Amino acid sequence: MMKEIGKLDWAFSAGRIPFQSTGKEPEFISHDKIAVLNVSEEEALIEMVIFYENVKPVGTYSVKVQPKRVKKIRFNDLIDPEAMKLERNYSCYIKSNVKVVVQFSRMNTGSNYNAEMGSMAFPVET
Template structure:
């Protein structure tokens, strides 16, 4: 039995207003953030990311691909994972994720700046839905 193409599951543009890569890490885990993307469609998704700051110009990343029917967790502290964008630690930021096919975006933060680590995650805000 063939299954229908999941059309429109997600959105083309997502916003995350609260980003902050902690400067400190303790123990064996590194403090970091990730933009988690689910592509449930049968077409690969091509993403561009724009990082916004309070006191500087935006930083853009291009050419990020999420294969069809896959998920990718893009660490914002690793430029090679976010299309070459360099996001500084210890600086508040927001991120806009744009895709050429509908995707779902979640944002996660691992803060190991103290022994009792914290993990925070939130669904991004879809635009135009």
């Protein structure tokens, strides 16, 4: 039996999906994404709310992660309830019904030189 790991609540504050891409689709399109690790025996229901600088929050975006699986979620692909805004600073609050681990990463292919940066989201103590 696996040890229970992760948190129910996560947040990150440094999102921005570049409009410009020089790579071929879909592998090298500029994007932000999270990887969600669910080591529990239950399906994880991930709910996300997006915060922009000058408009009301948008959400809730919902994604399921099967037990004992990882799922990568590209923010570029989020369209319901509203497509993500490109070239806009955003933050994200993530809530899960079971403990999960979340990692945020970005790929920026706006120039001929690829750059990727990754960082852990912030686990919120409840």
